[in-house]
Amino acid sequence: MNTVNDLDLRQDVAVLTEQLMNINSVSGNEQELADKVHAALLEFDHLQVHRDGDSIVARTTLGRDRRVVLAGHLDTVPLPRTDGARGTVPAQVIDGVLYGRGATDMKGGVAVQLALAAELTEPKHDITYIFYxxxxxxxxxxxxxxxxxxxxxxxxxxxxxxxxxxxxTVEGGCNGTSRFVIRTHGTAAHSARAWMGHNAIHDASQVLRRLAEYQPQTINVEGLEFREGMNAVRITGGVAGNVIPDHCEVEVNYRFAPDKTLEQAEAVVLELFDGFDIERTDGSNGARPGxxxxxxxxxxxxLGQEPKPKYGWTDVARFSALGVPAVNFGPGDALLAHSDDEHVPQQAIRDCLSSLRSWLG
Structure with missing residues (x-):
C-alpha cells in the first residue's frame, strides 16, 4: 500500500504524471492527492511550504529581482460515464500516450511543476509553485x-x-465566463384541459429562438482573436406527465472576450433577453493577454511559436485581477479536456518541462 509521501518528484516527468493520474481527485476529493503533494514538497530544504486546506504553496526565497508563479489545479472533472472509456482512472499507456482523467486537464502540467520544484534549487527568478x-x-x-x-x-x-x-505554445489571457438562469412562468392545469393553463416550457422556445439567432463575435484584443459564445447548457421544467408546467428554467453560458468586464457582459445578455425573468448565477472576468x-x-x-488566445476561462484571470500578468502554457490539447478520450503524449510533458527548465534555469 502506498504511503503518504510516495511521490518521486525526480523520476521521469511522464511517469510522475501517470502516478498523479492514478489518484482520483475529482473536485471535492482532492485530499489524498494534496496530502501526497504536500509531503513530497516538504522533502526539499530550498522550498518554503504553506498549506491552506487542499491547496499547497511552495516558494524559493533567494532574493532574486523577479518572482514567477507556476500554478496548477489538482482536481479533475468527474470520470466518464461511458463503459470502456479510456479517459478514466487509473491511467493507461498506449504507444507512448497517456490516457485517463486529468491527462491534459491538468496533471501533466502539475507534474511539470513538481519536477521543477524538486530540480531548480538555484533558478534565475524566485519561483512560487501553487497547487490548488x-x-x-x-x-x-x-x-x-x-x-x-x-x-x-x-x-x-x-x-x-x-x-x-x-x-x-503560449496562450495569452482568457475569455470571461458567466452563467444566467432565464425563467418562464405559466399556469398549472390538468393536461386533459390544457386550455385552462399556460405552458411555461412552450414559452421557453422564445429563449431558445433568440439564442439560435444570436451571432457570437470574434474580438481582437492586443493582437489576439478571441471567439465568444453564448449557449443554452441546461433546461428544466414541469412537475408531472399530466400537468401543464407552470415554470421552466433555461441556463445560459456566455463566454465573452476580455475586452469586456463581467458587468458589460451581463448587459449584453440582459439586452438579448429583454422582457424575461433573468438572474446571473455565476461569473468571472476574463484576462487581457499578458x-x-x-x-x-x-x-x-x-518556444519559437506564435502565441494564441485562450478561449476557455482559466485562473490567469485571478492573477490578472491581482495585478500579476499571466499566460497559459502547458502540455496537451485543450480540445481533449473533459472528454471520454482524454490523453496526452508522454513526450509533450517532457518537452514542456524542458522549455520551462531552459527559461527558469
Whole structure:
C-alpha cells in the first residue's frame, strides 16, 4: 500500500504524471492527492511550504529581482460515464500516450511543476509553485480564490504561468465566463384541459429562438482573436406527465472576450433577453493577454511559436485581477479536456518541462 509521501518528484516527468493520474481527485476529493503533494514538497530544504486546506504553496526565497508563479489545479472533472472509456482512472499507456482523467486537464502540467520544484534549487527568478483545489466547479469554491483571500502575499509575483493545456505554445489571457438562469412562468392545469393553463416550457422556445439567432463575435484584443459564445447548457421544467408546467428554467453560458468586464457582459445578455425573468448565477472576468512583459517575450523566444488566445476561462484571470500578468502554457490539447478520450503524449510533458527548465534555469 502506498504511503503518504510516495511521490518521486525526480523520476521521469511522464511517469510522475501517470502516478498523479492514478489518484482520483475529482473536485471535492482532492485530499489524498494534496496530502501526497504536500509531503513530497516538504522533502526539499530550498522550498518554503504553506498549506491552506487542499491547496499547497511552495516558494524559493533567494532574493532574486523577479518572482514567477507556476500554478496548477489538482482536481479533475468527474470520470466518464461511458463503459470502456479510456479517459478514466487509473491511467493507461498506449504507444507512448497517456490516457485517463486529468491527462491534459491538468496533471501533466502539475507534474511539470513538481519536477521543477524538486530540480531548480538555484533558478534565475524566485519561483512560487501553487497547487490548488476546486478549479472545476463554481468559482466560489476555488482553492486559488481562497488563497487570494487568506494569504494574498503568497500570490504576489511579477509574472505567472498557469500550466493548463496549450499544446506547448503560449496562450495569452482568457475569455470571461458567466452563467444566467432565464425563467418562464405559466399556469398549472390538468393536461386533459390544457386550455385552462399556460405552458411555461412552450414559452421557453422564445429563449431558445433568440439564442439560435444570436451571432457570437470574434474580438481582437492586443493582437489576439478571441471567439465568444453564448449557449443554452441546461433546461428544466414541469412537475408531472399530466400537468401543464407552470415554470421552466433555461441556463445560459456566455463566454465573452476580455475586452469586456463581467458587468458589460451581463448587459449584453440582459439586452438579448429583454422582457424575461433573468438572474446571473455565476461569473468571472476574463484576462487581457499578458504578452507585453519582457519575461513573457523570453519564454516565447525559447518556444519559437506564435502565441494564441485562450478561449476557455482559466485562473490567469485571478492573477490578472491581482495585478500579476499571466499566460497559459502547458502540455496537451485543450480540445481533449473533459472528454471520454482524454490523453496526452508522454513526450509533450517532457518537452514542456524542458522549455520551462531552459527559461527558469
Amino acid at each position: 483545489d476546486h478549479e472545476e466547479v463554481a468559482a466560489s469554491k476555488s482553492g486559488l480564490g481562497r488563497l487570494a483571500r487568506n494569504s494574498p502575499q503568497l500570490l504576489a509575483a511579477d509574472f505567472a504561468i498557469l500550466l493548463e493545456p496549450t499544446n506547448g 504578452l507585453d512583459q519582457q519575461i513573457a517575450a523570453e519564454l516565447i523566444s525559447i
